[in-house]
Amino acid sequence: MTRYYAFLIEMTPIPRKHIYRLLILFLLPLTETNADTYCGLILDTATQPIQGARVRFQNTKVTTVSDQNGRYCLDSEGSQSAITAWQQGFYIGGIGLPAEGFSITLRRAPQHHGEYEWLYSTRQEGAPRHPDTEPCENCHTRLTREWIASGHGRSHTNPLFGSVREVAMKDFGDTGKQCALCHQPQGSNKPIGCDFCHKIKDVVGLDSQRLGVERIQLLTPEKDHIFFGPIDDIWERSDTYEPLYQESEYCASCHQGNFWRTEVYSTFSEWRDSSYAKTGTTCQDCHMKTSEVYLANPDDGGLKRDPQTLSSHDFSISSLLTKAISLKTDAEFNDDHLSVDITVSNTGTGHHVPSGSPLRHLLLIVSVQTPSGMLRQISGSTVPTWADTQYRSLPGKAYARVLKEIPNYRGSRKQHFKPVYPAPFWRPSLIESDNRIAANDSDISHYEFELNGAASAAISVELLYFEHFSHWMSLKAATPVTMSSINRTIEK
Ligand code: HEC
Ligand code: HEC
Ligand code: HEC
Numbered sequence: 442m443t444r445y446y447a448f449l450i451e452m453t454p455i456p457r458k459h460i461y462r463l464l465i466l467f468l469l470p471l472t473e474t475n476a477d478t479y480c481g482l483i484l485d486t487a488t489q490p491i492q493g494a495r496v497r498f499q500n501t502k503v504t505t506v507s508d509q510n511g512r513y514c515l516d517s518e519g520s521q522s523a524i525t526a527w528q529q530g531f532y533i534g535g536i537g538l539p540a541e542g543f544s545i546t547l548r549r550a551p552q553h554h555g556e557y558e559w560l561y562s563t564r565q566e567g568a569p570r571h572p573d574t575e576p577c578e579n580c581h582t583r584l585t586r587e588w589i590a591s592g593h594g595r596s597h598t599n600p601l602f603g604s605v606r607e608v609a610m611k612d613f614g615d616t617g618k619q620c621a622l623c624h625q626p627q628g629s630n631k632p633i634g635c636d637f638c639h640k641i642k643d644v645v646g647l648d649s650q651r652l653g654v655e656r657i658q659l660l661t662p663e664k665d666h667i668f669f670g671p672i673d674d675i676w677e678r679s680d681t682y683e684p685l686y687q688e689s690e691y692c693a694s695c696h697q698g699n700f701w702r703t704e705v706y707s708t709f710s711e712w713r714d715s716s717y718a719k720t721g722t723t724c725q726d727c728h729m730k731t732s733e734v735y736l737a738n739p740d741d742g743g744l745k746r747d748p749q750t751l752s753s754h755d756f757s758i759s760s761l762l763t764k765a766i767s768l769k770t771d772a773e774f775n776d777d778h779l780s781v782d783i784t785v786s787n788t789g790t791g792h793h794v795p796s797g798s799p800l801r802h803l804l805l806i807v808s809v810q811t812p813s814g815m816l817r818q819i820s821g822s823t824v825p826t827w828a829d830t831q832y833r834s835l836p837g838k839a840y841a842r843v844l845k846e847i848p849n850y851r852g853s854r855k856q857h858f859k860p861v862y863p864a865p866f867w868r869p870s871l872i873e874s875d876n877r878i879a880a881n882d883s884d885i886s887h888y889e890f891e892l893n894g895a896a897s898a899a900i901s902v903e904l905l906y907f908e909h910f911s912h913w914m915s916l917k918a919a920t921p922v923t924m925s926s927i928n929r930t931i932e933k
C-alpha cells in the first residue's frame with residue numbers, strides 16, 4: 442500500500458506553455474521525492490501476527506517496530522531495494538521492492554541440536570561439501586584474510602601456546618586439558634573458526650568456574666544452517682540477528698577465567714569495573730573497528746554498507762599497544778641529586794594494562810646519562826630479578842600480576858616439578874601481587890640519581906611490553922615492544 446500526498450496549489454493565471462512546464466516539473470519529482478509510506482504485516486508461517494519485530498528498509502537507518510497486530514508502517518525518503526524484518530527466535534525475513542503487498546513471513550529458527558560437522562572457514566581446510574556450505578572465504582574474502590592473521594585464526598598452530606601447554610600437560614594433565622576450552626573449542630588442531638563464533642547464541646555462567654566453551658550456548662542444527670550476526674537486515678540467507686554480538690559479554694566467555702579458583706584471565710571483569718562499561722564502550726568498539734564497506738564480496742551478494750555497521754576481524758594489538766598509555770617525566774636538580782618522577786597513565790585501554798594472559802608484563806626502564814657517564818641510582822625501585830637477564834636490577838619497575846605456588850596444595854598430585862616464580866597459572870597458585878594499571882588510572886614512581894657534579898643530564902625512559910616470561914620452561918626470550926619512550930635533556 443503506497444500513499445501519495447496530493448498538493449493544492451493556488452496559481453494566478455499564467456501563459457499556457459508555462460502551465461505545461463510547471464506540470465511536468467511538478468509531476469516528475471512527485472513519485473521520486475515525496476515521502477512514501479509502506480504499511481504491511483509481519484506474520485509467522487502459521488500466518489499469526491508477530492508483535493515487536495524490527496522492520497527496516499534494507500541497508501538504511503529507517504526502521505520501526507511492528508504493533509500487537511503485527512502491523513508496521515515505514516516512511517521512505519529515497520529509493521530502497523527491500524524491506525526486512527527480524528524477531529528473536531526467527532530468521533531475518535524480507536521482500537524485494539517493488540512488490541505487490543508488503544507483508545513479510547518470518548521462518549522460525551531451529552532450536553534443536555544434532556550431529557554437527559563444522560563448516561570450513563578457508564578453502565585450504567577442505568573443498569565445499571555442498572553448495573550451501575562453501576567455505577566462508579569464498580564470499581567473505583576480506584574478513585577471512587583478517588581472521589587468518591588473528592590470534593583466533595592461529596590458535597591451533599601458535600607455537601608459544603603449544604610449548605606452554607605441553608608443560609601444563611606434564612604438570613597436571615587435567616588442567617592441561619582445560620586449555621582447549623578456550624584455545625581450541627572446536628576440537629584439537631582446529632582454530633577458533635568463523636562457524637564456531639557465528640553459532641554462539643548465548644553466554645551463561647560468567648560468575649561460575651566454567652571456562653570458554655562450557656559457558657557458550659551454541660546453536661548447531663543438523664540441517665537448516667543458521668548464522669548469528671550483528672546485522673538485522675540480511676534476509677536472503679540463513680542469517681539472523683543477535684544483539685549479543687555487539688556486547689562485551691560475548692567476548693567474556695573466553696576472556697575471563699579462573700584456574701584453581703584464582704582469577705588468571707580477567708579482561709572482561711576489568712572492563713566491567715571501568716568507566717568504559719558505564720559509557721557503553723565495548724570490546725568490539727575498540728578491537729573490531731573498520732573503514733571497509735563490504736562484509737561479503739560485491740560479486741557474491743555483498744552490499745555497500747556504512748563502515749560503522751561493519752567490523753574488522755584481525756584483533757591486532759600491535760597498533761593499539763602504542764596508543765594504550767601515556768608517559769610523563771618530571772625531573773629536578775636537588776643539590777647533588779637528580780630526582781625523577783615518572784607517571785604511567787592508562788589513557789587508551791578499556792581494561793588493565795597489561796591484560797589478557799597472565800604471561801603479559803611491562804618493564805619501565807629509567808637511565809640518566811651525563812657527559813662523564815651513566816649516573817648511579819641512589820633510591821627508587823629496580824626491575825625485579827624475575828625479568829629477563831639484561832634488565833634485572835636496572836632502575837625502573839615491572840607491572841604484572843604475579844602468582845605464587847601454593848606449597849603442598851591439598852588434593853593435588855605429588856608435585857614433581859621444580860618451583861617457578863612467578864608461578865605458572867595451571868599450577869595451584871595464588872595472586873601474590875597485581876600492580877597492573879587499571880583503565881584511567883596512573884602509577885607514579887620516584888627515582889634519585891647521584892649527580893657527581895654534572896650540570897646537564899639526558900634522561901631516558903622506556904616502557905616495554907613483553908608477551909611472556911622467558912624463564913618459564915626455558916622459552917625463547919620475548920622480543921619486547923616499546924609502548925612509549927621519553928628522551929629529554931635537562932640543564933642545571
Ligand atoms: C572470536 C569470534 C569470531 C570469529 C572467529 C569470527 N567472527 Fe565474525 N563477528 C564476530 C563478532 C563479535 C561480530 C560483531 C562485531 C560488531 O558488530 O561489532 C562479527 C561480525 C561478523 C559479520 C558481520 C559484518 C561485519 O563486518 O561486522 C560477518 C559477515 C562475519 N562476522 C563473518 C565472519 C567470518 C567469515 C569469519 C571467519 C573468517 C568470522 N566472522 C570469524 C565474532 C567472530
Ligand atoms: C555463497 C556466499 C557466502 C558464503 C559461502 C558465506 N556467506 Fe556469509 N554472507 C554472504 C552474504 C552475501 C551476506 C550478506 C551480505 C550483505 O548483505 O552485505 C552474508 C552475511 C553473513 C553474516 C551476517 C549475518 C548478520 O545478520 O549479521 C554472517 C555472520 C555470515 N555471513 C557468516 C558466514 C560464515 C560463518 C560462513 C562460512 C561458514 C559464511 N558466512 C559463508 C555470503 C556468503
Ligand atoms: C572461543 C573463545 C574466544 C572468544 C569467544 C573470543 N576470544 Fe579473543 N582470544 C581467544 C584466544 C584463545 C586468544 C589467544 C589466541 C592465541 O594467541 O593463540 C584470543 C586472542 C584475542 C586477542 C589478541 C590479543 C593479542 O595478544 O594479539 C584479542 C584482541 C581478542 N582475542 C579479543 C577478543 C574480542 C574483542 C572478542 C569478542 C568480540 C573475543 N576476543 C572473543 C579466545 C576467544
Ligand code: HEC
Binds near residue numbers: 689696727765796
Ligand atoms: C577503550 C578501548 C578498549 C576497550 C573497550 C577494550 N580494549 Fe582491549 N585493548 C585496548 C588497547 C589499547 C590494548 C593494548 C594495550 C594492552 O595490551 O593492554 C588492548 C589489549 C587487549 C588484549 C591484549 C592484552 C595484552 O596485554 O596482551 C586483549 C586480549 C584485549 N584487549 C581484549 C579485550 C576485551 C575482551 C575487551 C572487552 C571486555 C576489551 N579488550 C576492551 C583497548 C580496548
Ligand code: HEC
Binds near residue numbers: 620621622696698798
Ligand atoms: C578462559 C579461557 C582460556 C583458558 C582456559 C586458557 N586460555 Fe590461554 N589465552 C586465553 C586468551 C583469551 C588469550 C589471549 C589473551 C592475550 O592476548 O593476552 C590467551 C593467551 C594465551 C597465551 C599467549 C599466546 C601468545 O601467542 O601470546 C598462552 C601461551 C596461553 N594462553 C596458554 C594457555 C595454556 C597453556 C592454557 C591451559 C593451561 C590456557 N592458556 C588456558 C584464554 C584461555
